Amino acid sequence: MTANLVKKVNPVYPADMKSQGLEATVLLQTTISKEGVPSSFNSQSPDANPEFVSAAIEAVKEWRYKPTLLNGDPVEVLTTITINFTLEK
Numbered sequence: 001m002t003a004n005l006v007k008k009v010n011p012v013y014p015a016d017m018k019s020q021g022l023e024a025t026v027l028l029q030t031t032i033s034k035e036g037v038p039s040s041f042n043s044q045s046p047d048a049n050p051e052f053v054s055a056a057i058e059a060v061k062e063w064r065y066k067p068t069l070l071n072g073d074p075v076e077v078l079t080t081i082t083i084n085f086t087l088e089k
Contacts, residue, residue, distance in 0.1 A: 003032045003077045004066040011059035011083055014051040018087065024048045026056040026083045034074035036065035044080065056083040 017024070027044035038060050043053045060081055067074040 003036070003068050003079050005063060006036070006066050007062070007064035009059045009062035011055045011085070013085055013087075014049075014055050017049060017051055017085070021087060022049065022085075023087055024052040024085045026052050026085070028053075028056055028060060028081045028083065030060060030079055030081055032065050032068065032077045032079055034067055034076055036067045038063055038065075052083075052085050055085070056081075059083065 025045065026048050029042040029044050030038045031040040033039045041057045041060065043057075045053065060083070068077045069075070
């Protein structure tokens with residue numbers, strides 16, 4: 001089952017990471033509630049700078065999903081979200 005994203009907020013690139021020219025990919029394991037709200041966040045990127053992880057979580061907290069239905073009833077869904085922090089060349 002996949003959650004259907006209806007509202008996406010892009011993360012804010014951490015200023016000091018940007019000034020240092022650093023990039024990262026953050027994988028977040030997230031529970032999407034029955035109401036379509038991301039509720040728990042577990043970083044699957046142990047090597048990612050905590051500033052990137054924090055920025056990714058802050059953005060995903062604002063995301064909203066269409067509730068996932070199982071036999072017509074809304075259910076919680078565990079999903080992995082990939083957030084890429086890349087600098088423009």
